[in-house]
Amino acid sequence: MNRIAIVGGGISGLSAAFALEEHRSKGVAVEYVLYESSPRLGGVLRTDHVDGCIVEAGPDSFITEKPWAADLCRSLGLADQLIGSNDADRKTYILVRGKLVVMPDGLMFMVPTKILPTGASPLFSWKTKLRMAQEMFHPPRAADHDESVASLVERHYGAEMVDRLADPLLSGVYGGEAANLSVRAVLPRFAEMERTHGSLGRAMLAARKKMRQASAQQPPPLFTSLKNGMQQLAEAVVARLSPAALLANAPVQAIQRDGESWVVSAGLKSDEFDGVILAVPAYHAASLLSMCSPELSAELAGIEYSSSITVGLGYDRAVRESLPPGFGFLVPRSEGKRLLAATFVHNKFPHRAPEDRALLRCFLAGSNAASVWNSSDEEIIAVVRNDLRQILGLSAEPLFARVYKWKSAMAQYTVGHLDRLERIERLREQLPGIALAGNAYRGIGVPDCVRSGREAVKQVLS
Numbered sequence: 001m002n003r004i005a006i007v008g009g010g011i012s013g014l015s016a017a018f019a020l021e022e023h024r025s026k027g028v029a030v031e032y033v034l035y036e037s038s039p040r041l042g043g044v045l046r047t048d049h050v051d052g053c054i055v056e057a058g059p060d061s062f063i064t065e066k067p068w069a070a071d072l073c074r075s076l077g078l079a080d081q082l083i084g085s086n087d088a089d090r091k092t093y094i095l096v097r098g099k100l101v102v103m104p105d106g107l108m109f110m111v112p113t114k115i116l117p118t119g120a121s122p123l124f125s126w127k128t129k130l131r132m133a134q135e136m137f138h139p140p141r142a143a144d145h146d147e148s149v150a151s152l153v154e155r156h157y158g159a160e161m162v163d164r165l166a167d168p169l170l171s172g173v174y175g176g177e178a179a180n181l182s183v184r185a186v187l188p189r190f191a192e193m194e195r196t197h198g199s200l201g202r203a204m205l206a207a208r209k210k211m212r213q214a215s216a217q218q219p220p221p222l223f224t225s226l227k228n229g230m231q232q233l234a235e236a237v238v239a240r241l242s243p244a245a246l247l248a249n250a251p252v253q254a255i256q257r258d259g260e261s262w263v264v265s266a267g268l269k270s271d272e273f274d275g276v277i278l279a280v281p282a283y284h285a286a287s288l289l290s291m292c293s294p295e296l297s298a299e300l301a302g303i304e305y306s307s308s309i310t311v312g313l314g315y316d317r318a319v320r321e322s323l324p325p326g327f328g329f330l331v332p333r334s335e336g337k338r339l340l341a342a343t344f345v346h347n348k349f350p351h352r353a354p355e356d357r358a359l360l361r362c363f364l365a366g367s368n369a370a371s372v373w374n375s376s377d378e379e380i381i382a383v384v385r386n387d388l389r390q391i392l393g394l395s396a397e398p399l400f401a402r403v404y405k406w407k408s409a410m411a412q413y414t415v416g417h418l419d420r421l422e423r424i425e426r427l428r429e430q431l432p433g434i435a436l437a438g439n440a441y442r443g444i445g446v447p448d449c450v451r452s453g454r455e456a457v458k459q460v461l462s
Protein backbone atom coordinates (compact mmCIF):
# COMPACT_ATOMS: atom_id res chain seq x y z
CA MET A 1 0.00 0.00 0.00
CA ASN A 2 1.37 3.39 -1.05
CA ARG A 3 0.76 5.90 1.79
CA ILE A 4 0.80 9.60 0.88
CA ALA A 5 0.61 12.60 3.22
CA ILE A 6 -0.74 15.90 1.93
CA VAL A 7 0.20 18.95 3.96
CA GLY A 8 -2.19 21.88 3.40
CA GLY A 9 -5.93 21.84 2.82
CA GLY A 10 -6.27 24.72 0.36
CA ILE A 11 -7.42 24.02 -3.20
CA SER A 12 -3.94 22.70 -4.15
CA GLY A 13 -3.94 20.08 -1.37
CA LEU A 14 -7.62 19.24 -1.90
CA SER A 15 -7.02 18.71 -5.63
CA ALA A 16 -4.17 16.35 -4.79
CA ALA A 17 -6.40 14.46 -2.34
CA PHE A 18 -9.17 14.19 -4.93
CA ALA A 19 -6.72 12.84 -7.54
CA LEU A 20 -5.57 10.21 -5.01
CA GLU A 21 -9.18 9.39 -4.19
CA GLU A 22 -9.84 8.84 -7.91
CA HIS A 23 -6.86 6.46 -8.07
CA ARG A 24 -8.13 4.63 -4.99
CA SER A 25 -11.62 4.21 -6.42
CA LYS A 26 -10.05 2.65 -9.53
CA GLY A 27 -8.42 0.03 -7.34
CA VAL A 28 -4.91 1.52 -7.05
CA ALA A 29 -3.37 0.51 -3.72
CA VAL A 30 -2.98 3.98 -2.29
CA GLU A 31 -3.96 5.67 0.97
CA TYR A 32 -3.70 9.33 1.95
CA VAL A 33 -3.95 11.62 4.94
CA LEU A 34 -4.47 15.38 4.53
CA TYR A 35 -3.18 17.64 7.30
CA GLU A 36 -4.61 21.15 7.63
CA SER A 37 -3.43 23.49 10.35
CA SER A 38 -6.63 25.56 10.58
CA PRO A 39 -10.09 24.33 11.60
CA ARG A 40 -11.48 24.66 8.06
CA LEU A 41 -10.55 23.20 4.68
CA GLY A 42 -10.38 25.30 1.52
CA GLY A 43 -7.53 27.72 2.36
CA VAL A 44 -8.27 31.10 0.82
CA LEU A 45 -11.44 29.78 -0.88
CA ARG A 46 -14.07 31.18 1.43
CA THR A 47 -17.57 32.45 0.72
CA ASP A 48 -19.99 34.16 3.09
CA HIS A 49 -23.72 34.57 2.45
CA VAL A 50 -24.85 37.94 3.77
CA ASP A 51 -28.22 39.66 3.25
CA GLY A 52 -28.92 37.63 0.09
CA CYS A 53 -25.45 38.41 -1.34
CA ILE A 54 -22.64 35.98 -2.08
CA VAL A 55 -19.54 37.59 -0.61
CA GLU A 56 -16.19 36.15 -1.64
CA ALA A 57 -13.45 36.52 0.95
CA GLY A 58 -10.69 35.20 -1.32
CA PRO A 59 -10.87 34.45 -5.06
CA ASP A 60 -14.18 35.35 -6.69
CA SER A 61 -13.73 33.38 -9.95
CA PHE A 62 -11.08 31.90 -12.20
CA ILE A 63 -9.95 32.58 -15.70
CA THR A 64 -11.85 30.40 -18.20
CA GLU A 65 -8.90 30.02 -20.58
CA LYS A 66 -7.12 27.73 -18.09
CA PRO A 67 -9.26 24.56 -17.99
CA TRP A 68 -8.14 22.74 -14.82
CA ALA A 69 -10.50 24.28 -12.24
CA ALA A 70 -13.59 23.94 -14.46
CA ASP A 71 -12.53 20.36 -15.31
CA LEU A 72 -12.31 19.59 -11.59
CA CYS A 73 -15.79 21.05 -11.10
CA ARG A 74 -17.12 18.81 -13.87
CA SER A 75 -15.47 15.73 -12.32
CA LEU A 76 -17.19 16.64 -9.07
CA GLY A 77 -20.61 16.81 -10.74
CA LEU A 78 -20.71 20.62 -10.55
CA ALA A 79 -21.03 21.27 -14.30
CA ASP A 80 -24.50 22.80 -13.84
CA GLN A 81 -23.15 25.06 -11.10
CA LEU A 82 -20.57 26.75 -13.32
CA ILE A 83 -21.40 30.32 -14.27
CA GLY A 84 -19.66 32.78 -16.57
CA SER A 85 -18.98 36.45 -16.04
CA ASN A 86 -21.53 38.78 -17.59
CA ASP A 87 -19.18 39.87 -20.38
CA ALA A 88 -21.89 41.80 -22.24
CA ASP A 89 -21.45 44.43 -19.52
CA ARG A 90 -17.67 44.10 -19.30
CA LYS A 91 -16.11 47.46 -18.89
CA THR A 92 -13.24 48.34 -16.60
CA TYR A 93 -12.24 51.82 -15.50
CA ILE A 94 -8.86 53.20 -14.51
CA LEU A 95 -8.57 56.10 -12.12
CA VAL A 96 -6.67 58.91 -13.83
CA ARG A 97 -6.16 62.15 -11.91
CA GLY A 98 -9.13 61.37 -9.72
CA LYS A 99 -11.53 60.51 -12.56
CA LEU A 100 -12.64 57.09 -13.81
CA VAL A 101 -11.64 56.55 -17.42
CA VAL A 102 -12.94 53.52 -19.26
CA MET A 103 -10.31 51.16 -20.68
CA PRO A 104 -10.54 51.54 -24.45
CA ASP A 105 -11.80 48.77 -26.67
CA GLY A 106 -9.08 46.65 -28.30
CA LEU A 107 -6.64 46.56 -25.37
CA MET A 108 -5.45 42.96 -25.15
CA PHE A 109 -4.18 42.76 -21.62
CA MET A 110 -2.29 46.04 -21.93
CA VAL A 111 -1.41 45.94 -25.61
CA PRO A 112 -3.41 48.30 -27.83
CA THR A 113 -4.70 46.61 -30.99
CA LYS A 114 -7.30 49.15 -32.18
CA ILE A 115 -6.13 52.57 -33.30
CA LEU A 116 -9.32 54.62 -33.04
CA PRO A 117 -10.53 53.77 -29.51
CA THR A 118 -6.98 54.02 -28.12
CA GLY A 119 -6.25 57.24 -30.00
CA ALA A 120 -9.45 58.85 -28.68
CA SER A 121 -9.07 57.61 -25.09
CA PRO A 122 -8.16 60.08 -22.33
CA LEU A 123 -6.41 57.18 -20.57
CA PHE A 124 -3.12 58.01 -22.29
CA SER A 125 -1.26 61.23 -23.03
CA TRP A 126 -0.34 62.10 -26.62
CA LYS A 127 3.25 61.16 -25.83
CA THR A 128 2.20 57.60 -24.94
CA LYS A 129 -0.09 57.39 -27.99
CA LEU A 130 2.88 58.33 -30.17
CA ARG A 131 4.94 55.61 -28.46
CA MET A 132 2.18 53.12 -29.26
CA ALA A 133 2.38 54.00 -32.95
CA GLN A 134 6.19 53.75 -32.92
CA GLU A 135 5.98 50.43 -31.07
CA MET A 136 4.56 48.78 -34.19
CA PHE A 137 8.09 49.05 -35.64
CA HIS A 138 9.92 47.57 -32.64
CA PRO A 139 12.52 45.12 -33.99
CA PRO A 140 12.57 41.48 -32.78
CA ARG A 141 14.73 40.97 -29.72
CA ALA A 142 15.77 37.75 -28.03
CA ALA A 143 16.52 38.69 -24.42
CA ASP A 144 19.23 36.62 -22.77
CA HIS A 145 18.05 37.38 -19.25
CA ASP A 146 14.87 37.90 -17.29
CA GLU A 147 13.60 41.38 -16.55
CA SER A 148 10.69 42.98 -14.73
CA VAL A 149 7.33 43.47 -16.42
CA ALA A 150 7.73 47.21 -15.80
CA SER A 151 11.04 47.24 -17.64
CA LEU A 152 9.68 45.44 -20.72
CA VAL A 153 6.50 47.51 -20.89
CA GLU A 154 8.45 50.73 -20.41
CA ARG A 155 10.82 49.81 -23.24
CA HIS A 156 7.83 49.36 -25.54
CA TYR A 157 5.36 52.01 -24.42
CA GLY A 158 6.95 54.26 -21.81
CA ALA A 159 6.49 54.81 -18.09
CA GLU A 160 2.89 56.03 -18.28
CA MET A 161 1.77 52.64 -19.60
CA VAL A 162 3.43 50.96 -16.61
CA ASP A 163 1.77 53.31 -14.15
CA ARG A 164 -1.73 53.35 -15.66
CA LEU A 165 -2.10 49.81 -16.95
CA ALA A 166 0.66 47.27 -16.29
CA ASP A 167 0.99 47.93 -12.59
CA PRO A 168 -2.75 48.14 -11.76
CA LEU A 169 -3.53 45.01 -13.82
CA LEU A 170 -0.79 42.98 -12.11
CA SER A 171 -1.67 44.33 -8.67
CA GLY A 172 -5.17 42.94 -9.16
CA VAL A 173 -3.81 39.44 -9.87
CA TYR A 174 -0.60 39.15 -7.81
CA GLY A 175 -1.03 41.89 -5.25
CA GLY A 176 2.47 42.88 -6.38
CA GLU A 177 4.27 45.55 -8.37
CA ALA A 178 5.20 45.44 -12.05
CA ALA A 179 8.68 46.66 -11.08
CA ASN A 180 9.34 43.42 -9.18
CA LEU A 181 7.47 40.78 -11.17
CA SER A 182 9.29 38.66 -13.73
CA VAL A 183 8.27 38.86 -17.38
CA ARG A 184 9.32 35.28 -18.00
CA ALA A 185 7.23 33.93 -15.13
CA VAL A 186 4.25 36.27 -15.25
CA LEU A 187 3.92 37.21 -18.92
CA PRO A 188 5.95 34.61 -20.84
CA ARG A 189 3.87 35.40 -23.92
CA PHE A 190 5.24 38.95 -23.95
CA ALA A 191 8.85 37.74 -23.94
CA GLU A 192 7.99 35.32 -26.74
CA MET A 193 6.16 37.97 -28.78
CA GLU A 194 9.14 40.29 -28.48
CA ARG A 195 11.41 37.52 -29.71
CA THR A 196 9.26 36.57 -32.69
CA HIS A 197 7.63 39.86 -33.73
CA GLY A 198 9.50 42.61 -31.91
CA SER A 199 6.35 44.67 -31.61
CA LEU A 200 3.82 43.44 -29.02
CA GLY A 201 1.10 45.27 -30.95
CA ARG A 202 1.84 43.43 -34.19
CA ALA A 203 2.14 40.11 -32.37
CA MET A 204 -1.25 40.60 -30.68
CA LEU A 205 -2.87 41.52 -34.01
CA ALA A 206 -1.46 38.35 -35.57
CA ALA A 207 -2.69 36.26 -32.62
CA ARG A 208 -6.15 37.82 -32.85
CA LYS A 209 -6.38 37.09 -36.59
CA LYS A 210 -5.44 33.46 -35.95
CA MET A 211 -8.03 33.15 -33.20
CA ARG A 212 -10.76 34.59 -35.46
CA GLN A 213 -9.85 32.18 -38.25
CA ALA A 214 -9.83 29.23 -35.85
CA SER A 215 -13.23 29.95 -34.37
CA ALA A 216 -16.13 31.93 -35.69
CA GLN A 217 -18.00 31.23 -32.44
CA GLN A 218 -18.65 33.66 -29.64
CA PRO A 219 -15.68 33.47 -27.23
CA PRO A 220 -16.43 31.89 -23.83
CA PRO A 221 -16.84 34.23 -20.84
CA LEU A 222 -13.56 35.58 -19.55
CA PHE A 223 -14.16 34.42 -15.96
CA THR A 224 -15.89 31.35 -14.57
CA SER A 225 -17.20 30.82 -11.07
CA LEU A 226 -19.70 28.77 -9.11
CA LYS A 227 -23.31 29.68 -8.40
CA ASN A 228 -22.84 29.53 -4.64
CA GLY A 229 -19.34 30.94 -4.61
CA MET A 230 -15.83 29.53 -4.71
CA GLN A 231 -16.15 27.73 -1.38
CA GLN A 232 -18.62 25.43 -3.15
CA LEU A 233 -15.65 23.94 -5.01
CA ALA A 234 -13.73 23.18 -1.80
CA GLU A 235 -16.85 21.73 -0.16
CA ALA A 236 -17.57 19.51 -3.17
CA VAL A 237 -14.03 18.09 -3.05
CA VAL A 238 -14.25 17.49 0.71
CA ALA A 239 -17.58 15.66 0.24
CA ARG A 240 -15.84 13.19 -2.08
CA LEU A 241 -12.95 12.42 0.28
CA SER A 242 -12.89 9.93 3.09
CA PRO A 243 -13.61 11.90 6.34
CA ALA A 244 -11.12 9.73 8.23
CA ALA A 245 -8.36 10.93 5.89
CA LEU A 246 -8.94 14.63 6.66
CA LEU A 247 -7.19 16.02 9.71
CA ALA A 248 -8.14 19.64 10.46
CA ASN A 249 -6.49 21.55 13.34
CA ALA A 250 -3.40 19.49 12.55
CA PRO A 251 -0.42 21.73 11.81
CA VAL A 252 2.52 19.68 10.57
CA GLN A 253 5.62 20.65 12.54
CA ALA A 254 8.27 18.44 11.02
CA ILE A 255 9.06 16.08 8.17
CA GLN A 256 11.96 13.69 8.49
CA ARG A 257 13.50 10.97 6.41
CA ASP A 258 13.55 7.46 7.88
CA GLY A 259 15.16 5.04 5.42
CA GLU A 260 12.80 4.85 2.44
CA SER A 261 9.95 6.48 4.35
CA TRP A 262 8.98 9.98 5.44
CA VAL A 263 7.85 10.67 8.98
CA VAL A 264 5.30 13.46 9.31
CA SER A 265 4.80 14.93 12.79
CA ALA A 266 1.70 16.90 13.76
CA GLY A 267 1.06 17.65 17.42
CA LEU A 268 2.07 14.67 19.50
CA LYS A 269 1.54 12.21 16.65
CA SER A 270 4.00 11.01 14.03
CA ASP A 271 3.08 8.85 11.07
CA GLU A 272 5.05 7.13 8.33
CA PHE A 273 4.44 7.69 4.59
CA ASP A 274 5.94 6.75 1.23
CA GLY A 275 5.39 10.20 -0.17
CA VAL A 276 4.57 13.73 1.02
CA ILE A 277 2.89 16.49 -1.01
CA LEU A 278 3.65 19.90 0.42
CA ALA A 279 0.68 22.06 -0.64
CA VAL A 280 1.51 24.94 1.69
CA PRO A 281 3.02 28.38 0.99
CA ALA A 282 6.71 28.09 0.07
CA TYR A 283 7.89 29.66 3.36
CA HIS A 284 6.08 26.89 5.28
CA ALA A 285 7.51 24.23 2.94
CA ALA A 286 10.94 25.82 3.59
CA SER A 287 10.68 25.39 7.34
CA LEU A 288 9.30 21.83 7.06
CA LEU A 289 12.19 20.79 4.79
CA SER A 290 14.94 22.62 6.67
CA MET A 291 16.27 19.41 8.27
CA CYS A 292 16.02 17.29 5.10
CA SER A 293 17.61 19.77 2.70
CA PRO A 294 18.86 23.14 3.95
CA GLU A 295 19.63 24.15 0.30
CA LEU A 296 16.10 23.44 -0.91
CA SER A 297 14.73 25.12 2.19
CA ALA A 298 16.77 28.27 1.46
CA GLU A 299 15.53 28.41 -2.15
CA LEU A 300 11.92 28.00 -1.05
CA ALA A 301 12.34 30.66 1.60
CA GLY A 302 13.54 33.03 -1.14
CA ILE A 303 10.07 33.11 -2.77
CA GLU A 304 8.45 36.33 -1.65
CA TYR A 305 4.79 36.75 -0.68
CA SER A 306 2.36 39.60 -0.52
CA SER A 307 -0.51 40.08 1.93
CA SER A 308 -3.92 41.28 0.86
CA ILE A 309 -7.21 42.49 2.25
CA THR A 310 -10.64 42.21 0.64
CA VAL A 311 -13.60 44.23 1.86
CA GLY A 312 -17.13 43.28 0.84
CA LEU A 313 -19.68 46.11 1.04
CA GLY A 314 -23.43 45.74 0.46
CA TYR A 315 -25.66 48.68 -0.47
CA ASP A 316 -29.28 49.30 -1.39
CA ARG A 317 -30.98 49.79 -4.76
CA ALA A 318 -30.36 53.57 -4.83
CA VAL A 319 -26.60 53.00 -4.72
CA ARG A 320 -26.84 50.26 -7.34
CA GLU A 321 -28.58 52.67 -9.69
CA SER A 322 -26.03 55.40 -9.06
CA LEU A 323 -22.94 53.30 -9.79
CA PRO A 324 -21.38 53.26 -13.26
CA PRO A 325 -21.97 50.21 -15.49
CA GLY A 326 -19.19 47.64 -15.86
CA PHE A 327 -17.09 45.27 -13.78
CA GLY A 328 -15.29 47.84 -11.65
CA PHE A 329 -12.13 49.90 -11.55
CA LEU A 330 -8.38 49.76 -10.98
CA VAL A 331 -6.35 52.39 -9.18
CA PRO A 332 -2.77 53.20 -10.24
CA ARG A 333 -0.46 53.66 -7.26
CA SER A 334 0.36 57.17 -8.43
CA GLU A 335 -3.22 58.19 -7.52
CA GLY A 336 -2.24 57.90 -3.86
CA LYS A 337 -5.21 55.81 -2.71
CA ARG A 338 -5.22 52.72 -0.47
CA LEU A 339 -7.64 50.85 -2.74
CA LEU A 340 -6.02 49.02 -5.64
CA ALA A 341 -9.22 47.76 -7.23
CA ALA A 342 -12.95 47.44 -6.72
CA THR A 343 -15.35 45.04 -8.42
CA PHE A 344 -19.03 45.82 -8.99
CA VAL A 345 -20.02 42.23 -8.22
CA HIS A 346 -23.72 42.81 -9.05
CA ASN A 347 -22.65 43.56 -12.65
CA LYS A 348 -19.86 40.99 -13.05
CA PHE A 349 -21.89 38.09 -11.59
CA PRO A 350 -25.46 39.48 -11.38
CA HIS A 351 -27.01 36.59 -9.43
CA ARG A 352 -24.54 37.20 -6.56
CA ALA A 353 -26.66 40.10 -5.34
CA PRO A 354 -30.45 40.48 -5.32
CA GLU A 355 -31.76 43.08 -7.78
CA ASP A 356 -32.21 45.63 -5.02
CA ARG A 357 -28.64 45.32 -3.75
CA ALA A 358 -25.25 46.57 -4.89
CA LEU A 359 -22.26 44.47 -3.88
CA LEU A 360 -18.75 45.91 -3.98
CA ARG A 361 -15.58 43.90 -3.50
CA CYS A 362 -12.63 46.13 -2.63
CA PHE A 363 -9.03 44.97 -2.80
CA LEU A 364 -5.88 46.17 -1.06
CA ALA A 365 -2.50 44.46 -1.30
CA GLY A 366 1.25 44.87 -0.77
CA SER A 367 2.30 48.12 0.88
CA ASN A 368 -1.29 49.44 0.68
CA ALA A 369 -2.53 46.50 2.74
CA ALA A 370 0.50 46.68 5.06
CA SER A 371 -0.29 50.32 5.91
CA VAL A 372 -3.63 49.29 7.52
CA TRP A 373 -2.77 45.72 8.53
CA ASN A 374 -2.92 46.38 12.25
CA SER A 375 -6.02 48.55 12.05
CA SER A 376 -9.40 47.30 13.24
CA ASP A 377 -12.04 46.20 10.74
CA GLU A 378 -13.94 49.43 11.41
CA GLU A 379 -10.85 51.51 10.62
CA ILE A 380 -10.20 49.55 7.40
CA ILE A 381 -13.83 49.98 6.33
CA ALA A 382 -13.51 53.72 6.98
CA VAL A 383 -10.34 53.90 4.84
CA VAL A 384 -12.01 52.04 1.98
CA ARG A 385 -15.18 54.11 2.22
CA ASN A 386 -13.15 57.28 2.13
CA ASP A 387 -11.52 56.14 -1.13
CA LEU A 388 -14.93 55.17 -2.55
CA ARG A 389 -16.30 58.58 -1.64
CA GLN A 390 -13.47 60.30 -3.48
CA ILE A 391 -13.56 57.98 -6.50
CA LEU A 392 -17.29 57.29 -6.95
CA GLY A 393 -18.87 60.01 -4.85
CA LEU A 394 -20.29 57.15 -2.77
CA SER A 395 -20.96 58.28 0.77
CA ALA A 396 -24.04 56.14 1.59
CA GLU A 397 -23.83 53.95 4.67
CA PRO A 398 -23.34 50.29 3.62
CA LEU A 399 -25.98 47.77 4.71
CA PHE A 400 -23.18 45.40 5.65
CA ALA A 401 -19.40 45.27 5.51
CA ARG A 402 -17.00 42.35 5.82
CA VAL A 403 -13.20 42.53 6.07
CA TYR A 404 -10.93 39.58 5.24
CA LYS A 405 -7.18 39.64 5.79
CA TRP A 406 -4.92 37.19 3.98
CA LYS A 407 -1.42 37.23 5.43
CA SER A 408 1.35 36.32 2.97
CA ALA A 409 -1.03 34.35 0.76
CA MET A 410 -0.02 35.53 -2.72
CA ALA A 411 3.34 34.37 -4.05
CA GLN A 412 5.38 36.95 -5.94
CA TYR A 413 7.15 35.72 -9.05
CA THR A 414 10.03 38.15 -8.89
CA VAL A 415 12.72 38.55 -11.56
CA GLY A 416 14.67 35.28 -11.82
CA HIS A 417 11.73 33.16 -10.59
CA LEU A 418 12.06 30.51 -13.33
CA ASP A 419 15.78 30.04 -12.59
CA ARG A 420 14.91 29.58 -8.94
CA LEU A 421 12.29 26.97 -9.90
CA GLU A 422 14.92 25.02 -11.84
CA ARG A 423 17.20 25.00 -8.80
CA ILE A 424 14.26 23.95 -6.60
CA GLU A 425 13.39 21.13 -8.98
CA ARG A 426 16.99 19.82 -9.02
CA LEU A 427 17.15 19.86 -5.23
CA ARG A 428 13.71 18.30 -4.85
CA GLU A 429 14.74 15.39 -7.09
CA GLN A 430 17.25 14.49 -4.38
CA LEU A 431 14.31 13.89 -2.02
CA PRO A 432 12.36 11.08 -3.73
CA GLY A 433 8.75 10.98 -2.54
CA ILE A 434 8.54 14.72 -1.87
CA ALA A 435 6.40 16.88 -4.18
CA LEU A 436 5.53 20.57 -4.08
CA ALA A 437 2.18 22.09 -5.02
CA GLY A 438 0.57 25.49 -4.62
CA ASN A 439 0.64 29.01 -5.91
CA ALA A 440 4.36 29.57 -5.32
CA TYR A 441 5.58 27.88 -8.46
CA ARG A 442 3.94 27.95 -11.90
CA GLY A 443 0.74 29.94 -11.64
CA ILE A 444 -0.98 31.77 -8.83
CA GLY A 445 -4.61 31.38 -9.95
CA VAL A 446 -7.01 28.66 -8.85
CA PRO A 447 -6.75 26.65 -12.12
CA ASP A 448 -2.95 26.45 -11.84
CA CYS A 449 -3.21 25.43 -8.18
CA VAL A 450 -5.59 22.61 -9.15
CA ARG A 451 -3.15 21.50 -11.85
CA SER A 452 -0.23 21.66 -9.41
CA GLY A 453 -2.05 19.37 -6.96
CA ARG A 454 -2.76 16.79 -9.64
CA GLU A 455 0.81 16.92 -10.97
CA ALA A 456 2.19 16.46 -7.47
CA VAL A 457 0.20 13.23 -7.22
CA LYS A 458 1.70 11.95 -10.49
CA GLN A 459 5.13 12.78 -9.10
CA VAL A 460 4.76 10.95 -5.78
CA LEU A 461 3.16 7.91 -7.40
CA SER A 462 5.75 7.60 -10.15
Ligand SMILES: Cc1cc2nc3c(=O)[nH]c(=O)nc-3n(C[C@H](O)[C@H](O)[C@H](O)COP(=O)(O)OP(=O)(O)OC[C@H]3O[C@@H](n4cnc5c(N)ncnc54)[C@H](O)[C@@H]3O)c2cc1C
Pocket residue numbers: 007008009010011012013035036037038042043044045057058059060061062063250251252253279280281284308309310406409410437438439444445446447449
Ligand atom coordinates in the same frame (compact mmCIF):
# COMPACT_ATOMS: atom_id res chain seq x y z
C1 LIG B 1 -7.57 37.77 -1.72
C2 LIG B 1 -7.25 36.82 -2.82
C3 LIG B 1 -7.94 36.92 -4.01
C4 LIG B 1 -7.66 36.02 -5.05
N1 LIG B 1 -8.38 36.09 -6.21
C5 LIG B 1 -8.23 35.13 -7.15
C6 LIG B 1 -9.13 35.05 -8.23
O1 LIG B 1 -10.09 35.83 -8.34
N2 LIG B 1 -8.95 34.06 -9.15
C7 LIG B 1 -7.94 33.13 -9.03
O2 LIG B 1 -7.82 32.24 -9.89
N3 LIG B 1 -7.08 33.18 -7.99
C8 LIG B 1 -7.20 34.14 -7.04
N4 LIG B 1 -6.37 34.16 -5.96
C9 LIG B 1 -5.28 33.18 -5.88
C10 LIG B 1 -5.76 31.80 -5.48
O3 LIG B 1 -6.96 31.88 -4.78
C11 LIG B 1 -4.71 31.13 -4.59
O4 LIG B 1 -3.45 31.18 -5.19
C12 LIG B 1 -5.05 29.66 -4.31
O5 LIG B 1 -6.37 29.50 -3.86
C13 LIG B 1 -4.05 29.10 -3.31
O6 LIG B 1 -4.40 27.79 -2.96
P1 LIG B 1 -3.37 26.88 -2.15
O7 LIG B 1 -4.07 25.65 -1.77
O8 LIG B 1 -2.12 26.74 -2.91
O9 LIG B 1 -3.00 27.75 -0.86
P2 LIG B 1 -3.89 28.18 0.39
O10 LIG B 1 -5.29 28.42 0.02
O11 LIG B 1 -3.12 29.28 1.04
O12 LIG B 1 -3.87 26.89 1.31
C14 LIG B 1 -2.74 26.47 2.01
C15 LIG B 1 -3.23 25.76 3.26
O13 LIG B 1 -2.13 25.20 3.95
C16 LIG B 1 -2.39 25.29 5.33
N5 LIG B 1 -1.10 25.14 6.06
C17 LIG B 1 -0.07 26.00 6.11
N6 LIG B 1 0.94 25.49 6.86
C18 LIG B 1 0.53 24.26 7.27
C19 LIG B 1 1.11 23.23 8.06
N7 LIG B 1 2.33 23.37 8.61
N8 LIG B 1 0.40 22.09 8.30
C20 LIG B 1 -0.83 21.91 7.77
N9 LIG B 1 -1.44 22.88 7.01
C21 LIG B 1 -0.78 24.02 6.76
C22 LIG B 1 -3.03 26.64 5.48
O14 LIG B 1 -3.76 26.75 6.69
C23 LIG B 1 -3.92 26.69 4.24
O15 LIG B 1 -5.22 26.23 4.49
C24 LIG B 1 -6.63 35.04 -4.89
C25 LIG B 1 -5.93 34.96 -3.70
C26 LIG B 1 -6.24 35.83 -2.65
C27 LIG B 1 -5.50 35.72 -1.35
